[in-house]
Amino acid sequence: MADRQSDFIAGVVTGAVVGGILGGILGLVLASRVGRESAEGQGRDPERLDGTATSPECPRSRGLGKATESSLRSWREWEQEAERIAQVRRTLEAKIAELNEAIQATRAQLLIKETSSRAVEEKS
Incomplete structure (x- = not known):
């Protein structure tokens, strides 16, 4: 019986080690592919979800005489979108703060009710 149990444990450990190695290799291959595709996608679309989008060159920095109407329009659109x-x-953020306050108030009410119900039970 002990022999069967040790064989089972050895099989589980071997399976975990082999699975971990294969999973790691597969993860490295897929991560490099996904990372490469992601970098290419960001090159085509500079608007990023993490808020690190690069702004179009400000036409004011080049001088208003050289700024074209389309570059001014894109700059204004970018400023409006950022705002x-x-x-x-x-x-x-304000809504999240309101929700947190409501959660805290509800928690306090529940604690008061729980404490009062325990006190009633202890008196009985």
């Missing part, structure tokens, strides 16, 4: 995103972020 809109900042406003949405502020609104979202």
Whole structure:
């Protein structure tokens, strides 16, 4: 019986080691492929979700005489979009703060009810 148990444990350990090695190799291959595709995608689309998008070159830095109407328009659009995103972020942060306050208030009420019900049970 002990022989069967040791064989089982040896099989589990061997399977875990072999699975870990194969999983690691597969992970490295897939991660490099996904990373390469991601880098190519960011090269085509500089607008990133993590907020690190690069702004178009400010036409004011080149001098207004050289700025074309389209570059001014793209700069203004970029500024407006950045401000809109900042406003949405502020609104979202305010809503999260409200939710946290409501959670804390509910938790306090539940603790009060639980404490009072325990006190009633102990008196009985």
